[in-house]
Amino acid sequence: MSRICSVICGSPEGKLNGRPEGLVICADRGYDIALSAGVVPDIVVGDFDSASHRPPEDIRVIQVDPVKDDTDTILACETAIREGCDEIRLYCATGGRPDHSIANIQTLEYLRVRGVHGVIIGDSFRIYLVHEREVVIPAFRGYVSVFSYGETCMVSEYGMKYNIVRYRLDNAMPLGVSNEVAESEGRIIVHGGTALVVEYRS
Numbered sequence: 001m002s003r004i005c006s007v008i009c010g011s012p013e014g015k016l017n018g019r020p021e022g023l024v025i026c027a028d029r030g031y032d033i034a035l036s037a038g039v040v041p042d043i044v045v046g047d048f049d050s051a052s053h054r055p056p057e058d059i060r061v062i063q064v065d066p067v068k069d070d071t072d073t074i075l076a077c078e079t080a081i082r083e084g085c086d087e088i089r090l091y092c093a094t095g096g097r098p099d100h101s102i103a104n105i106q107t108l109e110y111l112r113v114r115g116v117h118g119v120i121i122g123d124s125f126r127i128y129l130v131h132e133r134e135v136v137i138p139a140f141r142g143y144v145s146v147f148s149y150g151e152t153c154m155v156s157e158y159g160m161k162y163n164i165v166r167y168r169l170d171n172a173m174p175l176g177v178s179n180e181v182a183e184s185e186g187r188i189i190v191h192g193g194t195a196l197v198v199e200y201r202s
Contacts, residue, residue, distance in 0.1 A: 002087045002117070005080035008034050008041065009073050009104060014092020015123070023083055027076040031055055033092050045079050046072040071100075073107055077118075087117045094122060105196070109149070112194075124201045131194040137186045142201040146176035146188060153193030159183035166191060 006020030010029030016037035026034050028046030032053055044055045047066035055061055064075055073090065080088050088111055093104040104120060108129045111118035120127040124142075129149060137144060146155060148169040156165050161180040169176055176195075179186075188197065 003083075003085045004087045004089065005077075005083065005085035006089045006091060007073060007076045007080065007093075008039070008091050009076075009093040009100075011092040011095045011100070013095030016091060017123070020089065020091055022087075022089075023080060023085060025076045025080055026055075027072040030072075030076075030092060043076075043079060043083075045076045071103055071107070073104055074110060077107060077111060077116075081114065081116060086115070088119075090118065090120045091122075093120045094127075108196075109194070126199045128197055129194055130188060130190045130197055132190055132192060134187060134189045135197070137181055137188065137199065139181045139184055139186070140199070140201055142199065143178045143180060144186060144188075145174075145178055145198040145200070147171070147174060147196045147198075148176075149194040149196045151193075153195045154191040155195055156189040156191065157186065158189075159186040169195065 004022030006022055006024050008026045008030035010027060014033050016033060016039055019039050024041040026041045026044045028048060031044050034041050035053055041059060043060045043062065045062040047064050062079060077088055090104055094101040108118040112129050112131060148171045152168050152170045154166055154168050157163050159182060161182045
């Protein structure tokens with residue numbers, strides 16, 4: 001049985017609706033976002049170079065040096081892995097600085113190669129990687145976009161408005177953008193390589 005960790009990142013455009021599931025870790029400024037949403041985290045990790053508030057003494061704090069190679073999000077994920085979590089959900093991880101958004105998308109690959117399932121969750125979207133496996137997406141109103149995360153990936157899509165069979169997507173042409181689930185569920189099979197999947201609910 002998987003153990004879930006919800007990491008609250010520090011996007012200035014981020015907000016929380018309710019308490020995220022599982023172990024809750026705030027990455028630096030993510031504590032400000034949690035505080036404004038009335039969420040009490042289990043752990044706070046960071047150098048506190050961007051957070052406006054310090055956690056109280058009854059919350060576990062992992063203070064790190066501001067001169068470091070890893071992002072606060074990576075350090076929060078490493079903490080989650082040490083705590084035995086194998087599914088990590090990143091909240092408030094996009095928006096604001098585009099380089100931070102890209103870094104958090106790359107964090108999904110950092111997790112994948114360590115055998116941990118990672119997903120970025122926003123108010124109306126989910127972003128995750130699929131590496132040589134199949135995912136099933138129940139029908140919803142909105143769009144499913146599939147991009148090659150490496151140079152190329154081999155993908156089939158079934159139950160979609162636009163189906164493809166063993167099509168080689170590459171990272172120089174966004175052919176997989178804005179598809180839709182047309183049946184009760186859609187299936188995406190990545191036969192080779194890694195695909196970046198975005199589910200956007202309209």
